[in-house]
Amino acid sequence: MGERKGTNKYYPPDYDPKVGGLNKFLGTHALRERARKIHQGIIIIRFEMPYNIWCDGCKNHVGMGVRYNAEKTKVGMYYTTPVYQFKMKCHLCDNHYVIRADPANLDYVIISGARRQENRWDPTQNGQVVPETKETQKRLFDDSMFKLEHGSEDKSTSESAKPRLAKLFNRNEETWSDSYTANQKLRAEFRRKNCEQKGLEEKSRTLSKKSSLDIPLLEENEEDNRIARLLSMKPAKTSEENSVEIRARIVSECLLPSANFSRKRETVAVKILESDKPNLGVVLKRRPTAEEEADVKKAKTNVSLVGDYSSSGDSDC
Template sequence: MLEKCGMGERKGVNKYYPPDYDPSKGGLNKFQGTHALRERARKLHLGILVIRFEMPYNIWCDGCGNHIGMGVRYNAEKSKIGMYYTTPVYQFRMKCHLCDNYFVIKTDPANLDYEVLSGARRQERRFDPAENGTVVPDERAKIQKLSTDAMFKLEHGADDVDKLKSSTPALQRLEAVQDRLWDDFAANKFLRDKFRVCNSEALRGFDDSDQCR
C-alpha cells in the first residue's frame, strides 16, 4: 500500500508499507529494524549522533594549514562528554574538507563559547578595550563580587569616576579640534546655496555655473 500526498509533503508522509506489515508490532521503523534518522544514527549505540555543525568562528586547520571561515558547515559526530552544573557539554568531531585531518570542538557553557580541543587552532581577532582606555567589561568573578560586596562596589565605582576624569581633557581637546575644523551650520549653508544656484540654472534651461560642476 502506498500513501499518496501532495508534493510539498512528500518527504514527511509518503511511506511504503509492505504487505506483511503488522501495526500491532509498532511503527514502520521498528517493524523494519531501522532508525528514523537513518544514517545519522548509525553510531547511536556509542552515544554519537551525526549532525550538521556550523563553524562558530574562524580557525586554521593543523593538517593542511588552510583557513576555514566562520559559518562553514560540516557533518559532525556529536557526543555528550560531561556536564557543567545542569548544562550538558557536547563534543563535535569533523573532518576537514580540504585534507584528511580531523578536528574536535566542544561547547564551553561557562564562557558561553566553543573551545577547540585538537586538530585546529582558533584565529584570534579579539578586541582589547583596555588598550585605548575604554572601560573594560568585568569578568564573571568581578560581576559576582559587585553584586555581593558593597565596599568593593563603592571602590569600583570610584575607579570608574577617576578614569572618566583622566580622559575628560583629551575628549575636550578632540571636541575643540572638531569644532574648529568643521562647522555644521556653515557647511549646510554652503551646500544649500550651491543647490539653489544649480536649480535656478536648470529652470532657465542651461547650467554653466562652476558651482554645479
C-alpha cells in the same frame, strides 16, 4: 529536518499501531542518515567553526563560520554540563579536526588536526566594555558602598572617554560622509593590489617553469639575498660601492710607476707628511762598491785638461 522526514501523513496499508510509531514500524531513526553511528554514541550534526584556524594537513586558512558535518560525541561532564567533542573532515584535504567544548571557559579547544589563529586580546587594554564577573555582581547586589564607588568610577571613565569617542565619531563622519567616493577609493586600492599580486604570481610561475620547480616561490627580500651571497662565498657589491672602490684605487695610483713603489710605502709616507713634526730620519751615506770605485779611478785617468800648456814646447816668451 530529520524529524520532519519521519513524521508524515502517509501510513502503509500493512501498518500495525501495536508496533509503535511509524519509525519503529519501518525500522528507521528519526534522524535517518545522521544517526547511522548512534550505536557508537555518535550523532552527525551541522557544526559551525567558532573561530579562524589553520589546517595542519593542507596548511590552508579556514575562516570562522564555515560549516561541517561533524560527529558529535559525549566525552565527559563538567559538573552537570555534558562535554561534547566534534570530529570533522577538512573540505580542502583529507585531514580531520577534533574540537572539544570547554564549558569552564565558555570556549572551544582544538585537540588535533588544526591550530587556532590567535586574535585574542585583553579587552581592558583597548577601552572595551567588559562584562562584570559573578563576584563583582554579587558585591554590587549585597554591598551598597561598593555599588556607589563602582558607579562613580564608571561615570569618571565615561567622562574621560567622551573626547576620544567624539574624535572617532567625527573622523568616521569625514571619511564616510561621501560613501560613493570612499567606495571608489577602496575599489581602486583593491584593484591595484590585485594587479600586483597577479604580476607576482605570473613571475613566480614563469621562474618555476624555467627552473623546473614544483614548489611555491616566496617574494625576494634583502636578507635572503645577503644570506645567498654568503653561502656562495661570492659577496657581491652594489654599483655605487664598486664605483667608490675604483675611484679610490685610481687616486692612490702613481702617475710614474717605479719598481720600488708599493701601497704600503705610500701609506707610511702620507702618515709622515700629515704629522705635526715629520720625522724624516737620518740620511746615511751609502758606501760605494768595488766596481763603482774602479769606474771612478778609470774616469779620472782619462780626463784631458783643456789649456794644459805644460805639455806644449812652444812659448810666447
